[in-house]
Amino acid sequence: QLQLQESGPGLVKASETLSLTCTVTGGSISSNDYFWAWIRQPPGKGLEWTGSIYYSGSAYYNPSLKSRVIISLDTSKNQFSLKLSSVTAADTAVYYCVRQSYFYYYMDVWGKGTTVTVSS
Amino acid sequence: QSALTQPASVSGSPGQSITISCTGTSSDVGTYDYVSWYQQHPGKAPKLMIYDVINRPSGLSNRFSGSKSGNTASLTISGLQAEDEADYYCSSYTSSSTLVVFGGGTKLTVL
Secondary structure (H helix, E strand, C coil): CCEEEEECCCEEECCCCEEEEEEEECCCCCCCCEEEEEEEECCCCCCEEEEEEECCCCEEECCCCCCCEEEEEECCCCEEEEEECCCCHHHCEEEEEEEEECCCCCEEEECCCEEEEEEC | CCCEECCCEEEECCCCCEEEEEECCCCCCCCCCCEEEEEECCCCCCEEEEECCCECCCCCCCCEEEEEECCEEEEEECCCCHHHCEEEEEEEECCCCCCEEEECCEEEEEC
16 A cells, blocks of 8 residues: 655744655555655645656646745655745645646545744 | 635535535636545545546545536535535646646535
């Protein structure tokens, strides 16, 4: 059974870089059937797509974050990562790593989520 | 402001049916059958309930169904149960500059 687990600092200072890693177990991130995505949810608010990456390394980002976000793959460790630079309080959120269908775009496996707070 | 529009809240009594709408544009819901729905209980990760407008993941109750007409997709829950009380989000592929868009979410209250 495929499982995803987020890891990384729960507290990041404003203007610094948020870095999270998602470890995938029970399946390979090298599958050509899926994207690997990050979704975030600010406190009390809705879901926001951050970006998705394909096993080839092609990545797609939310334009509202595009200049600050990088998603990468480490196939040797079966992990993918999120880096978000120049963070502000608005980046405080629960961050979920997700498996996303490459052909149909739905998100069928979610990590439990990790809370990241940006402090001033 | 979310790209897809959902009602902020809906409610129903146990045993009743409710429908949650999700309105987009010709760049997303109106053109592509890549609409999905997610259920989220407080403090939990979202769970896929419907994909490709009408399909249910294996093992999911057939009380949940999806449909689409024009630029509006809908999630219907029949035979409401207390455990259906949750937030529900729609999502769609979009041909605009993003890959996918979400609705703002709908809080379902079972009275």
